[in-house]
Amino acid sequence: MYREYVHKIEALLREITGEEDVLITDGGDHADIASTVAFSLAKKERKNPAAIAAKIAEMAASLPEAKGVEVSAKGPYVNFVFGREYAAESVRAALSPKYGQLPARTERVILEHTSANPNGPLHVGHIRNSVIGDTLVRAFRKAGYPVEAQYYLNDMGRQIAIVAWGVKHLHYDRLPGEKGDDFIVRHYVEANKIMKEKPEIEPEFDAMMEMIEAGDLETVRLFHDSVDLCVEGILETLAALNVHHDRFVRETIFLWNGDMQKVLARVGMLPEAQHDGQLMFLDLSGRGIDNRYVLRRSNGTSVYAARDLAFHLWKNAQCDRSIDVLGADHKLIGSQLQTTLAMIGERSPEIVYFEFVSLLEGAMTTRGGVFITADELLAETKKRALEEITVRRPELNMADRERIASAVAVGAVRYDIVQVSAEKSTVFDWKVALDFERQSAPYVQYAHARACSILEKAKEEGSFAENYTFSDPYELALAKHIARFPYVIEMVVVELRPHLLATYVRDLADLFNSFYRFAPVLRAEGSVRDARLTLVDASRNTLSAALDVLGIEALESM
């Protein structure tokens, strides 16, 4: 209902003032929304803004469109307080199992995320990509878009050559129960170490890259077996985090199906293209990018950038919006890609960048073996959650405690990541990761479990009639926040900022907890009890729907 009311008030103010921008702001403590349009009118008309605000408020209040909204002027502000009818309509809407689902759209979206090199396990930096990406995928679905989540799999680059070299020469045994990605990374770290000590072996990597480029069967098999083993482990990690891709796209496809050669031919004809023997690069200095954008090496082999161009054209052909989630280290190549696609008259992807996650001791590096894996993080978090639930609910059997601990752990990890806006770099801190109080998923899950518990108890005492008469301030504040959920979903996909949803659901849990404390439900009587139970149900449903978009399980008991 929130959106509808805001639109209604905007239209009303435009009509009264004749201003295009009626300067709607959040009303804070004073109102649900407010307008500061009196300030700008005061300047134009050289009058006191408070007098103008008073006049606008008076006119607005008399219009039939303002029904159910209390309009008043406080100094230069025109304040709008939504009435009980608004709360009632909102709560009624929030009882729908599909609450927050926006009308179906036809624009097909391809959202690419994670796409980590298969040279080792995902670490706590990689999963920032996964969590942002997967949350966006879920938000787009909630917003009515058909979405395909893709993982672009580097199965042939230099990093993979290093892995393959390691697998070929090191002959490690796989430890009992060792995941594929953990096994592969040992080769990668050791091969990098050897390469540093003996730079003379470098030509061996170059040779392997030329072999795979040429499609040498044995090399292809070596590369792909290594990649597949690693991906097997990565998939387990992603599944544990509730992150799902619809399609894995292998980079080699674009080399072998001719797409890359086609796009290179097109790009090669641009005036910005520079050729020197086989070497080809773009001079984008006219577009504010000073670095050479190399697309073919002087030995004729291809580079990642060229295959990436082909990949994006391929995506364009099957969607209306293409969105990539990339680490901030990709900003340069991201803008090179966008610029180049625009130059050949093709659609550029929208790119969501996120800044780095580092450790207290410094940057993470897969190559150097310095990282905390997502698996380790999840295991520690689950251990901690299990301790907690064992203290709180000793009567539960082990299987239930394990199940709850897993859901709490996944939630805690995902929420910690998604709640921080993407443009902030962060430092990983175990203390924060393992803190399950407030501003965390368990806090929100707990509010949901409380709602379920109340409804469960009410059911034992018989049925209740839905009632939408809210008057208590705690009831109204909660109902009004519930009303905003569909608006938040829309904001997340418009701004590509999933952390807005994390902030929203935390505020919702805050308001529910205050309501829980100050407005007794089961002990209330008659229509008040009915109304509060109705509100609890709407809260439960909204918390559950919001958590679902965040990829976090809404536990019924914990």
Add this chain to the structure above:
RNA sequence: GGACAUGUAGCCAAGCCAGGAUAUGGCAUCAGCCUCCUAAGCUGAAAAUCCAGGGUUCGAAUCCCUGCAUGUCCGCCA
């Protein structure tokens, strides 16, 4: 050296793009609340030159400029 991002109480964040009312939360600290719907909860106290300096504006945490600090990138790697 150049480019991008960030800088908000001891610590971590929201707010900034679309300027407006006493700057919003959490952690840590202190003081309270379980004969009462799960205390992973609630209430209160204390804590901020919104990095610094200029500018625009009736009004700046928010917009612009300069500087400083931190992170990232600047490869015929990905």
